[in-house]
Structures are given as C-alpha cells and as structure tokens.
Amino acid sequence: MQMRPLVLRRASLIKRILTTHRHYSTRFGYAHSRCLVFSRFGQPEKVLKLHSYSIPPPYDDIINVRFIASPINPADINQIEGVYPEKPEFTLGLGTGDKSAVPGNEGLVEIVSCGSKVNPSIRPGQWAIMSGPNFGTWRTYAQAKESNLIMIPDKEGISPVQAATVSVNPSTAYRMLKDFAGLEPGEYFVQNAANSGVGRSAIQIGRLWGLKSINIVRDRPDIDKLKEELISLGGTEVITETEAKDKRHMAKITGGQPVKLALNCVGGESATNLARILGYNGHLVTYGAMSKLPFSVPASALIFKNIHCHGFWISAWSKENDAAKSQMIRDILGWIRDGEFKDIPYETTKWSEDTRLETLMEPVKRGISEYSGRKGIFMMEDD
Ligand SMILES: NC(=O)c1ccc[n+]([C@@H]2O[C@H](COP(=O)([O-])OP(=O)(O)OC[C@H]3O[C@@H](n4cnc5c(N)ncnc54)[C@H](OP(=O)(O)O)[C@@H]3O)[C@@H](O)[C@H]2O)c1
Known part of the structure; x- marks a missing residue:
C-alpha cells in the first residue's frame, strides 16, 4: 500500500476536522462563538451588533456549552434599552473594541466538554438551562460554571423550545x-x-x-x-x-x-x-x-x-431559592413530559454560521413593536 507523505495526511486530517466541525473543533477544543452584543443601552436595532470570538478548551471547573435555543422575552428587550433594573456586565472578555455584553437571559444549552474539576455527573450531550439571569444567551457557544446551570436530568419527551422557555x-x-x-x-x-x-x-x-x-x-x-x-x-x-x-x-x-x-x-x-x-x-x-x-x-x-x-x-426570587427553583423546574418539566402542559405559541429564527444580523434582528424588532401572538426563539443550528 502506498502511503501519502505525513505532512499531506496531516493537512487532509486538519481539513476534515475543520469542515466537519467548523465551529467546534473537538480535536483542538476551540469553539467559534457568534453572538449579538451591545456596548451601550438603546434601541436594539441601533445598538446590537453581530460578533464572533473564540472559546478555548475548558479547564478546572469550566464547562463549554453550545446553545440550542434562546427565547426573546420582553425583559431582554428592556435590558438592551437600559430600562430594566437588572443590568448585564459589560466586559472586554469577548474581544470587542468597547466593553460589551451579550443580551438574553433564558436559554437551553448542551454540554460540549468539561474541565478536569467539573462534577463528573455533568457530561457532554446533557442539557441544561440557566440558573439565573444575565448569562447572555443570544450566542452560539459559551463557557459556564456549574453554578450557572440547572441540569435537565432527562430530556426524553421535552422539546428544545419547551426546555428553553421553562425558567421565566x-x-x-x-x-x-x-x-x-x-x-x-x-x-x-x-x-x-x-x-x-x-x-x-x-x-x-x-x-x-x-x-x-x-x-x-x-x-x-x-x-x-x-x-x-x-x-x-x-x-x-x-x-x-x-x-x-x-x-x-x-x-x-x-x-x-x-x-x-x-x-x-x-x-x-x-x-x-x-x-x-x-x-x-x-x-x-x-x-x-x-x-x-x-x-x-x-x-x-x-x-x-x-x-x-x-x-x-x-x-x-431565583437568587434566593436555589433548591425550590430546581424542584419547580422538575415539576414543570414533568407536566410537559406527561403532555399536561402545552407550548406557548412561538416562532423560531434559525441561527447558523452564515446567519446575518438583519435576520437575527427580525424577531427582536417584532418583540419591540407589537405582540405578534408568538414568542420569538433563536434556534442555533449544530453545524
Ligand atoms: N415579574 C416577573 O418576574 C416577570 C416574569 C415573566 C414576564 N414578566 C413580564 O410579563 C409581561 C408579559 O411577558 P410574556 O413573556 O408573558 O409576554 P408575551 O407572551 O409577549 O405577551 C405579552 C402580553 O401583553 C399584552 N399586551 C401587549 N401590549 C399591551 C398593552 N399596551 N396593554 C395591554 N396589554 C398588552 C399582550 O396582549 P395582546 O395580545 O392583547 O397584545 C400579551 O397578552 C412582560 O411585561 C414581562 O416583562 C415578568
């Protein structure tokens, strides 16, 4: 059997990894996250920008997560406008020129990889929702700690939208x-x-x-x-x-x-x-x-x-009631699983590597102008 030179084989392997895992390279552990960001309060269409940044492999107690679904709630819009009491943290950590924050308080993530000190019961493929506000859920990948997450022990019978909208x-x-x-x-x-x-x-x-x-x-x-x-x-x-x-x-x-x-x-x-x-x-x-x-x-x-x-x-309430919150989420997810609790009417916007800012802004603008009768939800594609 004729072998190709090592350097060529390595180049073709890297190409394969990069094309099959364009945004999350499991081999190198780097994720490419796309997020909406704002660096000052104001009308969403004026202040929101689309931004990309790299997420390194997790270490110690860090968990790398992929967002699956993130709703657009009235409070998210109010937060961008600066009229909501809970303010997000503006940071340079996203690699933006000015300090900025990612909007979005509610969302469903999939665990991608865990640092060495993460609780071993948390494993890749499991689902989790945000344990509190201000995480910044309008993005494709992020790093979290266990305290940021409420694990969903059994995703059987629960749709991503149902899980993503349970906590508010x-x-x-x-x-x-x-x-x-x-x-x-x-x-x-x-x-x-x-x-x-x-x-x-x-x-x-x-x-x-x-x-x-x-x-x-x-x-x-x-x-x-x-x-x-x-x-x-x-x-x-x-x-x-x-x-x-x-x-x-x-x-x-x-x-x-x-x-x-x-x-x-x-x-x-x-x-x-x-x-x-x-x-x-x-x-x-x-x-x-x-x-x-x-x-x-x-x-x-x-x-x-x-x-x-x-x-x-x-x-x-959530900040002071960790245990009761987990029990409540279990109750609601149990009703959903049993078919006792129906979805809210919703409208999804697909978010993939190529999705443009204008497309992501459409459900945000609908959320501002008039109640459309349907909640806007970003659905991140696992591409
Ligand atoms: N305090 C909390 O912890 C908490 C938690 C969740 C939500 N909220 C708040 O609850 C509100 C509803 O949230 P949601 O996600 O359930 O909203 P949603 O599904 O988007 O529904 C909005 C509702 O508001 C009504 N509405 C819109 N504009 C109105 C107006 N000018 N006068 C009277 N009714 C109007 C709509 O009725 P029409 O069909 O007639 O337009 C619809 O019933 C928001 O203010 C949100 O911030 C508060």
Whole structure:
C-alpha cells in the first residue's frame, strides 16, 4: 500500500476536522462563538451588533456549552434599552473594541466538554438551562460554571423550545399561584393579559392544581378563536376587558364566590379593575406593566375589602431559592413530559454560521413593536 507523505495526511486530517466541525473543533477544543452584543443601552436595532470570538478548551471547573435555543422575552428587550433594573456586565472578555455584553437571559444549552474539576455527573450531550439571569444567551457557544446551570436530568419527551422557555414564564406563573393567596382547589384567581406566555402558563398550572381561572384579554376581532384556545388550555372563563368591567357579568361568572388572587401584567385601568374584582382579603400581584401606565387602587378596595398589593420578580426570587427553583423546574418539566402542559405559541429564527444580523434582528424588532401572538426563539443550528 502506498502511503501519502505525513505532512499531506496531516493537512487532509486538519481539513476534515475543520469542515466537519467548523465551529467546534473537538480535536483542538476551540469553539467559534457568534453572538449579538451591545456596548451601550438603546434601541436594539441601533445598538446590537453581530460578533464572533473564540472559546478555548475548558479547564478546572469550566464547562463549554453550545446553545440550542434562546427565547426573546420582553425583559431582554428592556435590558438592551437600559430600562430594566437588572443590568448585564459589560466586559472586554469577548474581544470587542468597547466593553460589551451579550443580551438574553433564558436559554437551553448542551454540554460540549468539561474541565478536569467539573462534577463528573455533568457530561457532554446533557442539557441544561440557566440558573439565573444575565448569562447572555443570544450566542452560539459559551463557557459556564456549574453554578450557572440547572441540569435537565432527562430530556426524553421535552422539546428544545419547551426546555428553553421553562425558567421565566411558567416559573413566574407557578410562584404567583403558589406563594401569595394560599389558594385551595376550587377557588378562583383572575388575570389580565391571559394570552401572554405567563398567562397561558397560569391557566395550565391552575388547571393542574384544581384552581378556577377568570382570564381577561384585550378586545379584538377574532376574540372567539382566542377564547376557545384559552378554554382548551383549561381556563374556566375567558372574557374581554370590556366584559370584565361589568359587575353583573362578573357576579354571574363567580356566582358570588370570592376571587382571592389577581395577577396583573398590564397596569392602568385594567389593574384597577382587577382590584375591584377581588373579594375580601384578596391579593393583587403585579408582575408586568405592558400598558406602561401606573394604576390606582380604589380606597374602598383597601379599606373595606382589605386588598393586599404585591409585586413579584422571578429574577429576585431565583437568587434566593436555589433548591425550590430546581424542584419547580422538575415539576414543570414533568407536566410537559406527561403532555399536561402545552407550548406557548412561538416562532423560531434559525441561527447558523452564515446567519446575518438583519435576520437575527427580525424577531427582536417584532418583540419591540407589537405582540405578534408568538414568542420569538433563536434556534442555533449544530453545524
Ligand atoms: N415579574 C416577573 O418576574 C416577570 C416574569 C415573566 C414576564 N414578566 C413580564 O410579563 C409581561 C408579559 O411577558 P410574556 O413573556 O408573558 O409576554 P408575551 O407572551 O409577549 O405577551 C405579552 C402580553 O401583553 C399584552 N399586551 C401587549 N401590549 C399591551 C398593552 N399596551 N396593554 C395591554 N396589554 C398588552 C399582550 O396582549 P395582546 O395580545 O392583547 O397584545 C400579551 O397578552 C412582560 O411585561 C414581562 O416583562 C415578568
């Protein structure tokens, strides 16, 4: 057998490795990561840039990860605009000229390789989600530590989108239903923006826990279709903002049974109305302000009905509740696996080596302008 000179064989081997693993060379351990970055706060279309950088092989407690899916949540947009209380860390570590940060708080990763001191139970191929905010998930590869990750022990029966979107919206709904009003099966809660990601999660978790829900949505031409959809998720009643203002209509729905919890995603007049709907000792929990309007609570609701007003922020809760968060994620993933918890409507944008900035900006811009009815999700291609 005729052998090719060593130098030629080596060159052809390197070429093969580079073409089959263009972005992650397992032989050399270097990953080529592409990410969106911003170096100042502002409108996403003005401040976001596409950037590439190299990630070295992991050492000690470092874990190299590949992103599979990263959602575009309203909080991510607010963070880029600089109007979100949680600020990302701006760093020179990405090799950008100015200090910059990668946006994105939620995402699903696959473990690619681990440093020598990483817990041996963490192995390549396993899935994990971010344990807290500010990781910077709008990128293809990254380095993490075990503390940044919540491992998904069994990915069977769970889609990448379901895993990638579990830690913000379903988790927020889970906590608000569980932690504020001591709701028992058969009791009512009410919520506005019931068709949002959080709202749809609350409907489904409410159904699983035997709670009755009154779901308020904005009036629209195709309201019957939306009502049907939310009822099919397990909503007890779906009504419009206009119907929710009608006291007689509300009394007919509840049959006089007090509503103990209200979840407010909107603010303004819609939130004031939630305070009116609540019964004696009811709890009003605000978690969003989609209308960007402040709201007033009628004095009568505070004095005669003893309404309690709260705010909830999953980022703050997560920082202080590691163990409870892992249990909650297990619960939600269990429901997904059992087919008890449906996906939010979503729209994916493929992100490969050749994807251009304009393509990546499309779902980001949709997230700013109008609620499209579908959550934007970057799906990173394993090419
Ligand atoms: N506090 C927390 O921990 C926490 C956690 C998760 C989410 N959030 C917040 O919750 C909100 C919803 O998030 P999401 O991911 O569930 O959102 P989403 O799926 O994108 O849904 C947005 C919702 O807001 C409604 N909406 C949009 N603009 C509105 C306006 N001007 N007035 C009234 N309603 C309006 C939409 O209703 P239409 O169909 O009528 O447009 C839709 O129901 C965001 O503000 C987000 O930041 C907070």
